[in-house]
Amino acid sequence: MNQLAEQTGVTHYRDHDGAEMLRVSDLHAFYGESHILHGVDFEVRRGELVTLLGRNGAGRSTTLKSIMNMVGRRTGSIMINGNETLDVKPHRIPRLGVGYCPEERGIFASLDVEENLLLPPTVRSGGMSIDDIYAMFPNLYERRRSQGTRLSGGEQQMLAMARILRTGARLLLLDEITEGLAPVIVQALGEVLVKLKERGMTIVLVEQNFRFAAPLADRHYVMEHGRIIEEISAAELPSRREHLHSLLGV
Amino acid sequence: MTMIFGVPVAVFMGQLMLGLINGAFYALLSLGLAVIFGLLKIVNFAHGAMYMLGAFATLLGMQYLGIGYWAALLLAPLVVGALGMVIERLLLRRIGHLDHLYGLLLTFGLALIFEGSLVNVFGVSGARYPTPEALQGGLQLGFMFLPTYRAWVLVAALVVCLGTWYVIERTRLGAYLRAGTENPALMQAFGVNVPQLITLTYGFGVALAAFAGVLAAPLYPVSPTMGSNLLIVVFAVVVIGGMGSILGAVLTGLGMGLIEGLTKVYYPEAANTVIFLVMILVLMLRPAGLFGKEA
Numbered sequence: 445m446n447q448l449a450e451q452t453g454v455t456h457y458r459d460h461d462g463a464e465m466l467r468v469s470d471l472h473a474f475y476g477e478s479h480i481l482h483g484v485d486f487e488v489r490r491g492e493l494v495t496l497l498g499r500n501g502a503g504r505s506t507t508l509k510s511i512m513n514m515v516g517r518r519t520g521s522i523m524i525n526g527n528e529t530l531d532v533k534p535h536r537i538p539r540l541g542v543g544y545c546p547e548e549r550g551i552f553a554s555l556d557v558e559e560n561l562l563l564p565p566t567v568r569s570g571g572m573s574i575d576d577i578y579a580m581f582p583n584l585y586e587r588r589r590s591q592g593t594r595l596s597g598g599e600q601q602m603l604a605m606a607r608i609l610r611t612g613a614r615l616l617l618l619d620e621i622t623e624g625l626a627p628v629i630v631q632a633l634g635e636v637l638v639k640l641k642e643r644g645m646t647i648v649l650v651e652q653n654f655r656f657a658a659p660l661a662d663r664h665y666v667m668e669h670g671r672i673i674e675e676i677s678a679a680e681l682p683s684r685r686e687h688l689h690s691l692l693g694v
Numbered sequence: 695m696t697m698i699f700g701v702p703v704a705v706f707m708g709q710l711m712l713g714l715i716n717g718a719f720y721a722l723l724s725l726g727l728a729v730i731f732g733l734l735k736i737v738n739f740a741h742g743a744m745y746m747l748g749a750f751a752t753l754l755g756m757q758y759l760g761i762g763y764w765a766a767l768l769l770a771p772l773v774v775g776a777l778g779m780v781i782e783r784l785l786l787r788r789i790g791h792l793d794h795l796y797g798l799l800l801t802f803g804l805a806l807i808f809e810g811s812l813v814n815v816f817g818v819s820g821a822r823y824p825t826p827e828a829l830q831g832g833l834q835l836g837f838m839f840l841p842t843y844r845a846w847v848l849v850a851a852l853v854v855c856l857g858t859w860y861v862i863e864r865t866r867l868g869a870y871l872r873a874g875t876e877n878p879a880l881m882q883a884f885g886v887n888v889p890q891l892i893t894l895t896y897g898f899g900v901a902l903a904a905f906a907g908v909l910a911a912p913l914y915p916v917s918p919t920m921g922s923n924l925l926i927v928v929f930a931v932v933v934i935g936g937m938g939s940i941l942g943a944v945l946t947g948l949g950m951g952l953i954e955g956l957t958k959v960y961y962p963e964a965a966n967t968v969i970f971l972v973m974i975l976v977l978m979l980r981p982a983g984l985f986g987k988e989a
Contacts, residue, residue, distance in 0.1 A: 512883045514879055514882070514883060534879075534882040534883065535882045535885050535886055535887045535888065536885070537883070537885075538883065538884055538885035539885055544883045544884075546880060546883070550877055550880040552872065552873045552876050552877065553876065554872040554873070554875070554876055555869055555872060555873060559869050562866070562869070563869055563870070563873055563884065564884035564885065565884060565885050565886060567885050608884075611884070611885075
């Protein structure tokens with residue numbers, strides 16, 4: 445049974461020793477006939493936390509899904525850890541050390557909390573132990589026997605993130621993790637992200653909540669109409685805040 | 695002689711036992727259907743044919759290869775399960791993105807092809823398969839005579855059903871299955887090879903049907919049509935239990951067998967229809983089935 449999860453086939457993925465974790469070049473993505481991404485270019489260095497900002501429908505979630513090969517068709521190039529992944533099957537992508545947390549959280553109703561937590565197969569060594577995870581998310585420990593979807597929204601979000609930390613993923617793609625959550629939970633999530641950065645994780649954060657993302661991120665990419673239109677580093681942020689607000693319409 | 699509601703105890707218990715045996719077959723078959731429906735969302739109309747192929751594999755294995763009952767109990771499900779995996783890989787996967795009705799039609803067509811081909815070669819009358827030596831005879835329980843083979847069928851079916859339930863509800867592989875049923879795309883994003891999981895699941899569901907076929911071979915005439923006769927009732931059982939519920943399939947299977955047996959005692963004329971009456975009642979009162987979740 446573990447073969448199902450653990451076979452990586454003949455391809456042996458290598459760890460790039462350079463500083464670059466993810467490079468997306470001229471990425472186009474399609475759902476059926478609709479052309480969603482129109483040449484997305486960005487890169488993320490090892491250990492960085494980078495946000496994809498933009499209005500609804502700008503293509504931020506689709507960018508993450510494209511990296512996971514969950515959309516219909518893709519062209520261009522997506523290099524993960526030095527490996528071209530455009531022709532890699534969806535279930536092989538996590539093996540490159542990628543963890544994905546979908547916008548809808550994707551907690552499984554037919555599994556209890558601990559089953560949800562243990563569900564994603566280990567993709568690499570060096571993941572967090574279950575004890576470490578429970579230490580980081582004490583609520584999940586208390587509710588480990590509850591049905592996954594009985595949790596509160598905040599707890600479900602914690603669970604959706606916690607379960608990809610166990611797998612040894614080093615590149616986390618997090619889609620709208622603060623959406624619809626109370627400020628106190630959002631703050632807790634921010635603290636979690638800081639801890640993950642300290643552990644050397646590389647994080648791509650799709651966010652609507654700019655105030656949440658601003659103090660955490662090293663760089664921001666702004667998307668519009670399926671393209672990256674602006675790159676703003678943390679250092680440039682104070683002087684360009686007004687400009688950014690006008691881009692995001694906040 | 696002791697009577698239960700005007701019926702001798704031996705007759706009553708005998709019919710109950712027969713009902714339970716039928717129920718064991720219903721349970722095994724509807725369990726396979728439920729497992730397949732859960733992940734593939736296909737109503738597998740080829741299930742009866744797979745049951746029949748299991749029985750035929752047992753019969754032909756003995757006649758041509760000298761394979762005995764016990765070996766067939768293992769080999770027939772493996773062979774038929776492998777056939778199922780080939781069917782999934784070559785046919786069902788290609789229509790996976792279409793409406794589930796196409797899966798129903800395709801498997802129904804396959805059932806007709808398997809049945810028709812075997813009718814062509816062997817005719818419809820059916821052949822007898824001897825009861826294995828170790829399971830001949832019976833036990834005199836005092837209130838009834840229990841043929842050993844029937845007791846064995848009941849035990850074997852229950853063990854396999856419970857084993858399947860355990861694997862699906864309590865193990866990691868089962869968690870993959872349940873999660874894959876809910877959100878296959880996300881399971882892929884976690885690194886689970888979902889297409890492979892689907893192939894194995896179909897193979898396993900079909901192997902359960904073949905296992906029931908092996909158990910049936912010494913009880914019923916082995917004929918190409920033995921599956922389609924049974925399958926109609928099994929579908930009624932699945933509707934009553936609720937599509938996709940594992941434990942529901944098993945309990946409903948056994949329960950319906952018992953109800954059928956009891957009807958045979960008290961109103962034999964209705965024995966063949968009682969399950970369908972229950973189905974109508976359940977559909978009126980609980981459309982999702984007794985164990986099904988309301989959509």
